[in-house]
Amino acid sequence: MKFSIDKYCIGASSTIKEAMVVIDKNLTGGALVVNENNELVGTITDGDIRRAILKEASINDSIENTYFKNFKFVTEEHSKKKAKEYMLSNKIRQVPVIDKDKKLIDLYFLDDIISYEKKDNYVFILAGGLGTRLRPLTETVPKPMLTVGDKPILELIIEQFKEYGFRNFIISLNYKGEIIEDYFKNGSEFGVKIEYIKETKKLGTAGSIALVKEKFTKPFIVINGDILTGIDFEKFLNHHIKNNFNITVGVRNYEINVPYGVLVTDNMLIESLEEKPTYKFHINGGVYVVNPEIVKYIKEDEVYNMTDLIEDAMNNDYTSGIYEITEYWKDIGQIEDYRKANTDIHKFFKI
Structure with missing residues (x-):
């Protein structure tokens, strides 16, 4: 407890x-x-x-x-x-x-x-995806601008961070990015400061970070622009700092229930039998805390993903840790996820 x-x-x-x-x-x-x-x-x-x-x-x-x-x-x-x-x-x-x-x-x-101390740490939001799996909804708007409840997903993300004292945002744009920039502008109307990176080509989930690496002097949070979550971002950041991690990955527990008896074998011999076992895994939740010292590994002007950064950090003896997300979390990647999010928003986020 x-x-x-x-x-x-x-x-x-x-x-x-x-x-x-x-x-x-x-x-x-x-x-x-x-x-x-x-x-x-x-x-x-x-x-x-x-x-x-x-x-x-x-x-x-x-x-x-x-x-x-x-x-x-x-x-x-x-x-x-x-x-x-x-x-x-x-x-x-x-x-x-x-x-x-x-x-x-x-x-x-x-x-x-009731209130959280204001933070200088940046929040880097990846909002340049094509949203292919959400078509036709994304034919006229980028995925982060699809509305959940009565607000775009991206606005809900910013509100969640603002609730925990975060005020500085960098949004990485590509597909129909002008719609996002026209809506949020410099962020002043939302009580935050927003800067933009415009990818001229696809750089992966981490490649665009290299374009502004000089801005990061403190641990910063990276989040996919299609994640709806109730995560305590202050606790997430503090967990990263307390454990001296160089990169922390927010993870969700994922279970697979096998409806059959599973045989553990060695060649032709049965070593053990598990009846309808449940296998548990940690899956990547699309939200990270990153220390400035490992940003140097991000390749410039090349496709480079957050998974590449995790591997490079581990291969160079930097500490990579996890933070278990127990709060609500939904990756809005497909139509059924989007529909579920519109139901969940009233249950978990609004009175």
Whole structure:
């Protein structure tokens, strides 16, 4: 878990007195009630306890009839922006975060996410793709300008970064790039600063970075212009810095369920049998933190991809690490992904 169980949580079979001790220690005025499987089953506040005692409950009684079971929460896929808006609209100061199995994984505090310190670190957005798999939608507009909800994907990306204090953006353009530049201009209308790189030929997912390499004096973030995600970009950057990585790749967990028994063999002999196994992988999430010192490996005026940069970094003894994206993430590469994103935007990003 990302925070102390002892400090904020209490078992569902605990007594009122034990709940009072936890609440007294954490200074939040309440506690999270979890069962033996670490599933969140309720919340209890000092007000709940006070009302129970007024009804002549003993402090040695179980909290079973005292804690609140219809509690408010967000899931790990919700963006922090939505979590903040959710807390403000419900007039609450903290909200628990649960995963798909209802297990408690985090606790968001309003004071921690109400505002973020402004950052000088650049965000480099790759927005020059042809969007071939999204035709006919991309015949008149570039893929990053397709609307999700009521805004272009690219605007949603910029808003997400701005929420975490990022203000400096460089957008790499190619296919119908003038539409993007006409819409965002210098970024002032969106409260940010935007510069543009115009590729005269395809340079791959990293090649255009070489055109402005002198600008990078701090770690910077690179993101594909068709990624919709609720990732905590400040945590992502801090994770990179804390672990002394030279490049960090945001990754998603990907599972493949094999519906058959799998035989592990050596020539003609069976060594073992796995019945309907599940294989887990980390897949590239299309978002990276890059240190300035490895930008030198990016080939100028040549096709060069982010995967090439990762390999060059590793081959030259630079540290390449990962950051697991647990929040919402969608690569909008095909029509069905685009449709799903338009459904998800209201669930995970807006009230």
